[in-house]
Amino acid sequence: MADNQTVGETLASRGISRRTFLKFCATMTSLLALPPGMAEVMAETLARTRRQSVIWLSFQECTGCTESLTRSHSPTLESLLFDAISLDYHHTLQAAAGDAAERARVQAMQDNAGKYLVIVDGSIPLKDGGVYSTIAGHSNLDMLKETAAGAAAIIAVGTCATYGGLPHANPNPTGAVAVSDIIKDKPIVNVPGCPPIATVITGVVAHFLTLGTLPELDSLGRPKVFFGDTIHDRCYRRPFYDQGKFAKTFDDEGARSGWCLYELGCKGPTTHNACATVKWNGGTSFPIESGHPCLGCSEPNFWDAGSFYQALSAKTLPLSAHAGAALAVGAAAGVAVGLVSRAKKKAAARQHTRVSADDLEKGGGA
Amino acid sequence: MSGPELLLWARGTGLQIAVAIFLFGLLARFVELWLLGRKTDLSVARASAVGPGLRTVVSRSLPMPGALKQTPLVFLGGYVFHLGFLATLLFYVPHIHFLRSILGFGWPGLPPFLIDVIGLVTIATLIALLVQRFTDPVRRFLSRADDYVAWTVTFLPLLSGYVAFHRLGTDYTLMLALHILSVELLLIVIPFTKLMHMFTFALARWYNGAIAGRKGVRV
Numbered sequence: 001m002a003d004n005q006t007v008g009e010t011l012a013s014r015g016i017s018r019r020t021f022l023k024f025c026a027t028m029t030s031l032l033a034l035p036p037g038m039a040e041v042m043a044e045t046l047a048r049t050r051r052q053s054v055i056w057l058s059f060q061e062c063t064g065c066t067e068s069l070t071r072s073h074s075p076t077l078e079s080l081l082f083d084a085i086s087l088d089y090h091h092t093l094q095a096a097a098g099d100a101a102e103r104a105r106v107q108a109m110q111d112n113a114g115k116y117l118v119i120v121d122g123s124i125p126l127k128d129g130g131v132y133s134t135i136a137g138h139s140n141l142d143m144l145k146e147t148a149a150g151a152a153a154i155i156a157v158g159t160c161a162t163y164g165g166l167p168h169a170n171p172n173p174t175g176a177v178a179v180s181d182i183i184k185d186k187p188i189v190n191v192p193g194c195p196p197i198a199t200v201i202t203g204v205v206a207h208f209l210t211l212g213t214l215p216e217l218d219s220l221g222r223p224k225v226f227f228g229d230t231i232h233d234r235c236y237r238r239p240f241y242d243q244g245k246f247a248k249t250f251d252d253e254g255a256r257s258g259w260c261l262y263e264l265g266c267k268g269p270t271t272h273n274a275c276a277t278v279k280w281n282g283g284t285s286f287p288i289e290s291g292h293p294c295l296g297c298s299e300p301n302f303w304d305a306g307s308f309y310q311a312l313s314a315k316t317l318p319l320s321a322h323a324g325a326a327l328a329v330g331a332a333a334g335v336a337v338g339l340v341s342r343a344k345k346k347a348a349a350r351q352h353t354r355v356s357a358d359d360l361e362k363g364g365g366a
Numbered sequence: 367m368s369g370p371e372l373l374l375w376a377r378g379t380g381l382q383i384a385v386a387i388f389l390f391g392l393l394a395r396f397v398e399l400w401l402l403g404r405k406t407d408l409s410v411a412r413a414s415a416v417g418p419g420l421r422t423v424v425s426r427s428l429p430m431p432g433a434l435k436q437t438p439l440v441f442l443g444g445y446v447f448h449l450g451f452l453a454t455l456l457f458y459v460p461h462i463h464f465l466r467s468i469l470g471f472g473w474p475g476l477p478p479f480l481i482d483v484i485g486l487v488t489i490a491t492l493i494a495l496l497v498q499r500f501t502d503p504v505r506r507f508l509s510r511a512d513d514y515v516a517w518t519v520t521f522l523p524l525l526s527g528y529v530a531f532h533r534l535g536t537d538y539t540l541m542l543a544l545h546i547l548s549v550e551l552l553l554i555v556i557p558f559t560k561l562m563h564m565f566t567f568a569l570a571r572w573y574n575g576a577i578a579g580r581k582g583v584r585v
Contacts, residue, residue, distance in 0.1 A: 219368060219369075220368060220370075230538060232538075233533075241478075242478060242479075243477065243478075244459060244475065244476070244477040244478050246459065262459070262460070263459070263463060269538060269542075270369075270370065270373065270538065270539040270542065299370045299539075300368065300370045300371060301370065301371065301374055304374065305370075305373075305374055305377075306377065306378075310463075310467060311460060311463035311464075311466075311467070312460065312463075312542075313377075313460035313461065313463050313464040313467075314377075314463055314464055314466070314467030315377055315378070315381050315464070315467045315468060316374065316377045316378040316381075317377075317378040317379065317381070317382055319381065319382060319385050319468060322382045322383075322385060322386040323385055323386065323389050325386065326385070326386035326387070326388075326389040326390040326393075327389050327390070327393050329390055330389060330390035330391065330392065330393030330394040330397070331393050331394070331397055333390065333394040333397075334393055334394040334395065334396065334397025334398045334400075334401070335397055335401065337394065337397075337398045338397055338398040338399075338400070338401025338402060339401060341398065341401070341402055342401055342402060342403075345402070
């Protein structure tokens with residue numbers, strides 16, 4: 001791929017017909033909730049766009065986010081669109097290694113200052129000076145700050161980069177934090193998920209390339225078009241929830257009949273993501289369709305939100321120690337208050353003056 | 367604090383705090399009641415106290431003859447509210463799962479549409495009872511601040527539960543968190559207000575029946 005090729009030329013050289021490309025743009029426009037006329041605008045703009053420089057930083061992560069994008073159902077138009085951007089630095093995918101790789105990142109930053117996109121997967125460890133994750137001798141913190149400084153925008157992909165994810169889970173031994181905890185002066189789009197949906201990542205990039213802006217975000221920095229609804233809102237098993245029909249175990253009649261998985265721990269009601277509509281593996285299915293409850297992987301702290309297999313309403317921390325202590329203190333307090341009240345009662349009784357019949361007569365009576 | 371963080375806190379630390387205060391208050395009050403005690407009754411018992419005591423616990427929970435005509439709203443509203451509150455609390459499936467996670471056992475629930483209807487009727491009844499408390503001069507005169515506190519902390523879980531159930535408002539996660547927090551507020555308030563009657567009503571009725579039974583009064 002020559003650097004001066006447009007996205008349209010790149011796709012054409014990959015054997016993607018204009019018809020297929022238009023279909024992709026129509027789908028993307030619809031997913032992004034843009035007016036129908038924008039499909040053509042997107043197609044024209046994307047086709048003419050020079051390859052956008054993208055620097056992909058992988059920090060404390062498992063590479064699942066990259067896998068989601070590149071290996072989910074290859075080759076897809078989504079992954080080809082990613083070929084059509086200029087992925088100037090991605091230490092898992094790039095051929096260069098060592099100093100050459102780092103030079104590529106610095107070169108891209110210099111050549112496209114203020115214009116390049118930074119995509120981050122993985123959390124950033126802050127504890128002990130950030131020694132728990134370093135690349136080419138730089139801590140993740142230093143590399144993120146340095147790279148973000150000249151970026152047009154940052155897309156945090158995956159739950160680790162967006163909310164800290166697994167490294168951030170209790171007890172968080174490396175002091176892991178999200179991108180948005182560090183970078184405050186750049187626009188950040190959060191695309192959470194463990195892993196995130198490839199189409200959503202591509203959608204955000206397509207939106208940026210087409211309109212030059214980032215999509216509208218919710219209070220947690222997620223694109224509203226993909227994270228506006230909960231899994232539960234869009235779940236095809238929702239009617240069973242409304243009827244009170246629940247699978248009790250993974251192999252009972254309810255499970256075989258495809259009933260609601262709430263009682264098996266489904267976090268769909270509180271999980272915002274597009275799994276139920278966009279689906280996975282080329283639109284084949286999503287976890288609930290395969291009979292497994294939603295884990296809530298696109299929500300903050302989902303690792304610490306109690307068991308995956310306990311209902312959403314269940315407690316998340318043990319109560320017995322607190323209850324025992326409370327009862328002990330309560331009993332002691334009860335004894336103290338009770339004894340004080342009893343002493344008062346006795347004191348009041350002592351102050352009563354005894355009056356006999358003689359006393360009454362002595363008084364002369366009326 | 368965002369919706370998910372608030373929900374996590376409510377289901378974890380918040381619940382630990384609320385349950386601890388609830389149990390502390392409950393036991394402290396029971397121990398105090400027990401220590402205050404009663405003078406030993408030295409007279410010879412004319413009859414057993416146990417039967418009349420138990421009978422009174424039941425009989426005073428049943429409708430009083432003539433009450434429907436005298437105070438129809440209090441009579442009907444009282445029953446509808448108490449039974450409705452218990453039904454939504456104990457027979458809504460997510461609630462059963464909450465209780466199961468604490469008690470270790472569960473029971474079958476009611477279909478959600480029934481819970482929906484019962485919840486709505488219960489909310490309407492509570493509002494009607496509050497309106498009556500405001501409009502009836504005698505009730506208004508007799509009402510103190512803690513009556514309104516008790517009403518409010520009882521009403522909030524119902525209202526927030528109804529809003530969360532129907533996914534009204536913008537954010538279900540936040541509504542669910544607020545619902546759980548409102549229940550935790552109720553738990554904290556119970557031992558220190560008139561709401562303690564949910565435990566002491568049986569003791570008081572037992573005592574009245576037993577004392578009468580011991581004296582040979584037929585109850």
